[in-house]
Amino acid sequence: MAKNYTKIINSLPSSVPFVGPETQERLLDKQFDSRIGANESVFGPSPKALKVIKDEASSLWMYGDPENFDLKIEIAKKHNIKSENIVVGEGIDGLLGYLVRMLVEPNDNVVTTDGSYPTFNYHVNGYAGLLKKIPFKEDFEDLASLSSFSKKLRPKIVYVSNPNNPMGTFNNKNEIQAFINEVPDDTIICLDEAYADFVPDDELIDINVNQENLVRMRTFSKAYGLAGARIGYGIGHENLIKNFDKIRNHFGMNRISQFAAIESLKDHNHLKDVISRVKNSLKKIEVIAIKNNCKFVKSSTNFLAIDCGYDGLFAKKVLDNLISNGIFVRMPFTSPENRCIRVSAGTDEDINLFEERFPKALKQAKDFFNY
Template identity: 35%
Template sequence: MKDVVTMLQIYLKQLKTNFNGVKMINFKKQLQNIQNYIPGKPIEEVKRELGLRGEIYKLASNENPLGISPKALKAIKDSLNQINFYPDDNNFYLKKRLSESLNIKEEMIILGNGSVEIINNIIFSFTENKDRVLRPSPSFIMFKISALINGCKVVEIPHKNFKNDVASIVNSLKKSKFKIVYLDNPNNPLGSMIFEDELKYLLKNVPSDTLILLDEAYNDYIDDRVRIDSTKFLKKYKNLVILRTFSKIYGLAGLRVGYGIANGEIVSILQKVRLPFNVNLLAQKAALAAIDDYKHLKESKDLNDKGIRFLTDNLKKMGFFVIDSYTNFVTFDCDCDSKIIFEKLQKKGVIVRPIDNYGLKTFLRVTTSTEKGNRIFVERLKEVLDEVR
């Protein structure tokens, strides 16, 4: 046994040196076990890898199938001759319009290069090495990745019946000290949500010196009858940060613009670590125009509602267990290794998302598409099932 340990020590020492005998630069120890974020595959990549021709249907990344709003597209075109200039670092006009829309003060808003940048900046600003943070499992994985990179101890609370388990989160808060509690509502990748009474219970039980990070990326897809106006809790709970994005229903995923809402003190801290000009000029112009494109928003919501019903009904008819969705995607249990279904669908020109990296090895997540795209997915899924069953 001693010889084995000695050999392992020698091997680990050699790993620090490359083949030319030059010592390698040391990196953060916590990066050693970090797994890269895995995005949905782009259409062009799938075409190259599989040699596919014809139309490819991407139902993997929860993007808006209607695309960018016409008003946002016009704003981009009208601004192309300005891209030799740096953007407004303060995002003045976008903040002003958001404050009017949300009925909050401008100093309570921070813009980000996607809301994921704000997640990263919150971790960087409010945690130290070995601090404990809490998240439901599964939930948006970038919170976990950012926390681990910063040396935090991530405590995960398993879902209960495919929904964030608020009671267990509160029990954990009563037993241990946490710097941040993260909650995505609705949940990604499950699609489920907690309702207002559950959120109130959670907020009431989070200590005032623990930051609550409420990620509402899919808020715009929730039915008005159950959607929570979480901004009304900001006055009472000074430790609350709400995240929203223009990547989903607004159709601006490729421009990367999201925002956080919090009390002014938290926002001023986040401003210290924000990179200059983090939201580019075209993103600011497009987001400002997209906010007021009510026609595009309604069409996007209506199409998504129909898509959720269509996908859910057809998947259940095929015998699959489907999680009730309040988002723009449906997650279902294939009752087999989901990568097999994923790969066969991809060869047929349909890209979906296996979520085995979230610990759900038999589940697939499917973004709603156009009526044609939804129909093609169902047809080709049936073809795949005939092959594997």
């Protein structure tokens, strides 16, 4: 048995980076009343994107353009770069897989933050890379340690998510630039900017496609509200981007997703509106946290980490209570970050439900632990 599988496959555990809310609903045998756990956008896609999705439905008999030509032109306009500096893929998740495949051979070192976005680690494990993890420093990614570790280990990739998931913290552009300057040239810096749309442009480092060891990842899953359409892109030096074309799944992009992304990029008003609705929603969640004597971590994303006041076991109990009461939320995996639960921005209805059920979840957890 299992004779024909690769050594890597045989060595891997049967795990997934995240258990989906649908899986949990099947286990609970009921649907969530509020889905505020996966940092999706409850505010949905642009009406322009929705229109093209409907209008183009009958063209689905055709494959999508394997070059993502028109979409790359729109992305290039947004960032004032050339199409040669852009790779489009099946979400950042898909692109992370390609990046690791391009660079990591068994036992190669890769550096990341312990407890940061786990899908990256999942891909590294899938190619038998060796993950070296730096702990968070007071809920922030510790850029100084990430760069000094990179100098020492000369890893194939150093991964940073900024703003960060799961804590929502943001390392400012001076810190990021200093980090980039410190990392050795032979290490590729993967700067995952899934939540960059929630940060004012002038607070992000300038786009610099001349740096050969930097790739920045963006997505349509968050502010653009197209998580289910699976569209992400990487920005980088032409030489780095060219290598994606050697291995990416050329027909991996859904034709309708390509059109939807193009229309989304043209709808600046919708993007602005979503960003302001997310900010309002997070403010309401902050107020709920305070009302329940909980602290929160200031967020630069579309979610808020609420500090439940005790350890990971306590926060897990709160989370479980919320889940069994119809509210889908998630929490960080590592200590001490796992003292928090992570709540995504929601509609007023979502937030009202959370406001009603969070105190009960806290109380049940306190009763359970006798606090």
